[in-house]
Amino acid sequence: MSSGVVQVGPGPIGSGARAAAAGAVTVTVNGAPLKGGGAGSTLLAGCSIDVGVSGLGAGAHRVGVTVSATEPSGSGAVVSVDEPEVTGAFDTGSRNLSTVLTGGFRRSGNGYHLRVTAAVDGVTIASAPYWLACGAVQHAGHAVQIALSVEWVDRAGKALAGPPKGIAKSYRLDATSSQGSGRCAYTARELVCRYRATTEDSTADAAAPPLGVRVSGLGTYVVVEHGLPSQWSPSLATVGQFAADPTIRQWWAVGEDAGVAPLVRGPSESGGGPPLIAHVVVNRQLP
Numbered sequence: 001m002s003s004g005v006v007q008v009g010p011g012p013i014g015s016g017a018r019a020a021a022a023g024a025v026t027v028t029v030n031g032a033p034l035k036g037g038g039a040g041s042t043l044l045a046g047c048s049i050d051v052g053v054s055g056l057g058a059g060a061h062r063v064g065v066t067v068s069a070t071e072p073s074g075s076g077a078v079v080s081v082d083e084p085e086v087t088g089a090f091d092t093g094s095r096n097l098s099t100v101l102t103g104g105f106r107r108s109g110n111g112y113h114l115r116v117t118a119a120v121d122g123v124t125i126a127s128a129p130y131w132l133a134c135g136a137v138q139h140a141g142h143a144v145q146i147a148l149s150v151e152w153v154d155r156a157g158k159a160l161a162g163p164p165k166g167i168a169k170s171y172r173l174d175a176t177s178s179q180g181s182g183r184c185a186y187t188a189r190e191l192v193c194r195y196r197a198t199t200e201d202s203t204a205d206a207a208a209p210p211l212g213v214r215v216s217g218l219g220t221y222v223v224v225e226h227g228l229p230s231q232w233s234p235s236l237a238t239v240g241q242f243a244a245d246p247t248i249r250q251w252w253a254v255g256e257d258a259g260v261a262p263l264v265r266g267p268s269e270s271g272g273g274p275p276l277i278a279h280v281v282v283n284r285q286l287p
Contacts, residue, residue, distance in 0.1 A: 047134035054089035145212030170227035180214035
């Protein structure tokens with residue numbers, strides 16, 4: 001499979017130790033904050049990608065941006081940008097990828113499956129999957145169910161067995177879509193989630209009791225936390241609005257949990273309803 005690399009700058013991303021503080025850097029893709037997580041990739045209309053990196057802090061920094069194809073579209077770099085002396089902010093500019101993608105990669109489902117990665121001074125600060133329509137006809141696909149869970153990570157980076165001590169009864173996790181909703185709360189330190197399908201869900205499998213928030217077609221869903229304890233903060237890659245990609249059965253964790261595949265269950269394991277896809281909200285203890 002041809003890589004079709006469009007490259008600017010002297011070469012691959014370096015491994016210097018002068019990384020800007022990751023918390024201060026903002027990465028955008030086509031004008032929107034880079035965000036992963038959830039059940040699938042973010043859909044980008046058209047066939048162009050523009051990646052921006054800002055908040056680099058004082059001094060010059062080396063900025064690297066890579067857009068790579070991922071299966072089932074193939075593998076290899078599509079865009080590789082490496083700028084050795086950047087101050088303040090950097091933008092790749094809008095790049096039309098139609099020639100590169102059609103010349104060496106496979107269009108699957110509703111478009112091309114890509115991963116956008118940004119690095120500062122040789123350290124990866126953000127990485128998330130996207131799929132680029134690039135002429136593909138957008139079709140509805142099949143419904144999925146988003147099963148919610150919460151992970152608590154302490155200052156040492158260790159995952160706790162349950163919520164922090166003294167968590168308020170007001171804590172809850174809500175998720176909604178046009179097809180259903182879900183609410184999770186702790187009972188005796190165990191997270192209990194209840195899901196409800198709306199009357200808008202007219203799919204053939206709607207009769208099955210929902211085991212997650214239903215998302216049909218190319219729908220989106222929103223995840224919101226309430227009553228989060230002080231000294232704890234959610235990973236921004238795991239709360240907010242997310243797009244599902246129901247046309248395939250490959251799902252990838254992104255952001256801080258990159259490389260770990262979320263749980264995927266077939267219809268036989270989800271009560272006869274749509275497949276279950278795990279969405280893990282990650283809360284981290286502040287320093």
